[in-house]
Amino acid sequence: MTATASSPEADVPTPGLLRLAWPIFAEQSLHMLTNVVSTLMASRIGDNAVAALGSATQVLVMFLIGFNVLAVGASIATTHHLGLGDRTGARRLARGAVATNLWLGALFSLLLGVTAPTLLRWAQLTPPLMAYALPYLHWMGGTLFLESMNFALCAVLRAHGHTREVMFVILAQNVVNAGLSALLIFGLGGLPELGVTGIAIAAATSRLLACAALWVLVNRHIGLRLRPRDLVSIHIVDLRRLLSLGFPAVLENVSWFASFMVITALTARMGERMLATQAYTMQIAQIEMLACLSIGIGNEIIVGRLVGAGRFEDARQRCLANMRLGLIITVGVAIVFAVLGPWALHLFTDDPQIVALGRTLILLGLLLEPGRSFNLIIINALRASGDSRFPLIAGLISQWGIMLFGSWLLGTALGFGLIGVWVALILDEWLRGLFMLQRWRRGRWLRHALRVKTEAAAYPANAALQSRSYT
Numbered sequence: 001m002t003a004t005a006s007s008p009e010a011d012v013p014t015p016g017l018l019r020l021a022w023p024i025f026a027e028q029s030l031h032m033l034t035n036v037v038s039t040l041m042a043s044r045i046g047d048n049a050v051a052a053l054g055s056a057t058q059v060l061v062m063f064l065i066g067f068n069v070l071a072v073g074a075s076i077a078t079t080h081h082l083g084l085g086d087r088t089g090a091r092r093l094a095r096g097a098v099a100t101n102l103w104l105g106a107l108f109s110l111l112l113g114v115t116a117p118t119l120l121r122w123a124q125l126t127p128p129l130m131a132y133a134l135p136y137l138h139w140m141g142g143t144l145f146l147e148s149m150n151f152a153l154c155a156v157l158r159a160h161g162h163t164r165e166v167m168f169v170i171l172a173q174n175v176v177n178a179g180l181s182a183l184l185i186f187g188l189g190g191l192p193e194l195g196v197t198g199i200a201i202a203a204a205t206s207r208l209l210a211c212a213a214l215w216v217l218v219n220r221h222i223g224l225r226l227r228p229r230d231l232v233s234i235h236i237v238d239l240r241r242l243l244s245l246g247f248p249a250v251l252e253n254v255s256w257f258a259s260f261m262v263i264t265a266l267t268a269r270m271g272e273r274m275l276a277t278q279a280y281t282m283q284i285a286q287i288e289m290l291a292c293l294s295i296g297i298g299n300e301i302i303v304g305r306l307v308g309a310g311r312f313e314d315a316r317q318r319c320l321a322n323m324r325l326g327l328i329i330t331v332g333v334a335i336v337f338a339v340l341g342p343w344a345l346h347l348f349t350d351d352p353q354i355v356a357l358g359r360t361l362i363l364l365g366l367l368l369e370p371g372r373s374f375n376l377i378i379i380n381a382l383r384a385s386g387d388s389r390f391p392l393i394a395g396l397i398s399q400w401g402i403m404l405f406g407s408w409l410l411g412t413a414l415g416f417g418l419i420g421v422w423v424a425l426i427l428d429e430w431l432r433g434l435f436m437l438q439r440w441r442r443g444r445w446l447r448h449a450l451r452v453k454t455e456a457a458a459y460p461a462n463a464a465l466q467s468r469s470y471t
Helices: 017-045 047-084 087-122 127-142 144-159 163-186 196-221 236-268 272-288 290-308 312-346 352-384 389-413 417-442 446-465
Strands: none
Touching: 017 047, 017 144, 017 163, 017 196, 017 272, 017 290, 017 312, 047 087, 047 127, 047 144, 047 196, 047 236, 047 272, 047 290, 047 352, 047 446, 087 127, 087 144, 087 236, 127 144, 127 196, 144 163, 144 196, 144 290, 163 196, 236 272, 236 352, 236 389, 236 417, 272 290, 272 312, 272 352, 272 417, 290 312, 290 352, 290 446, 312 352, 312 417, 312 446, 352 389, 352 417, 389 417
16 A cells, blocks of 8 residues: 655645644543533532433533534545645635534524423433523523534644644633632622522633634634625535535434433433433543543544545554554553542542442443544544545444443343443444454555545635635
8 A cells, every 4th residue: 555646745744643632632631621520510519410411411412513514524624635735725614614613503502492391301301300401401502603613613723733722722711611610600709609500601601702712713823714705605515525524424423422312311210320320430431531532633633634645555554553552541541540430439429329330330441441442543534534434334333233222231121230331332332443443454445535635636626616606
């Protein structure tokens, strides 16, 4: 397998993995810290508040994933154009993604405002939990349009290599969110004591400030401006390309979260203590995977640029090397959390049954996280090469046939509870991960990489033909 391009753009340098990954790790950690801080503060209200916020957050995630369609597409397409040295094409695609996400976010805000009670009932929330979850969901849903723009803006900045700038914005967002949450939840400084609603108001305010900061950054570093006419003059050909790259990736994530929401509903039927245990342990599990997730995103940026430049053999080798690094880091992190797990659980609750079961689930993470590392790193590389349908098909089969069915069979039918659910999660991650690794090693992605490289190379000429729609 050899690189198929010897043109000047093949010599465009690619950023180093660590330079990309460590700010992404910090950024993702800060994103996670927002949820952890919210969970810790909600735990001071009670376990019911934590369980309610956990279920409401899962509903929000389903909508947030929708914004990732164009954000992922813009990120991948941008790396292809940067690999070619075509910054003008990268800016135009980014502009279309941000504008479309704004409209999509406004639509989702309206939709969630109407359907929130129904969605929470589908999640099997009891009336006491609904009292916490519904106002939280209404506040968070009303600002989804801000989050939709944030998704696209962050993706564009990362693709251009400005991962540190994104990290600093998220850091400031977390400081604002944590400070306002403390003031509004507990009524400090003479403010009203709003409880769970205060968490939502703080998050909405921090979203607004983050959106403004991200616009300043994309204007300064990339020269991206969104004119009023850009909101209504979005090229269909651009959207089609962004959707072709982003939709399969996001649909695979939607499939995972949808199946996990069904699993959460099954867990809710096991009792409120089981639901709270799942909420706590999933917070810890998500922290565990951050390092590997950061390597996966950084690897996607590198592979995308190499594919855009036609350096396919370099892309193959770099991905495998990054995967080995990610696996080593993942195992090390899983060991650390297996040791610190009980202490971490005591930060959330003093219920001995929740702590005991949560500790067992964290130990199972020693098996879960290595399997997940294959998926996080290899699937991102496949997407960057244009080969996103295979991960989607494999995900649909495994997530519903193994993860969900296995959770019902082991957790509910056979009575193993949450331990059975986590065994099903482990089987799903390992099966999909090994299939992804085999596909990458055998080079089944090469024909897709050649196609997207050709599309990116032809884009400047195609864009010139459509320029009159912008004038």
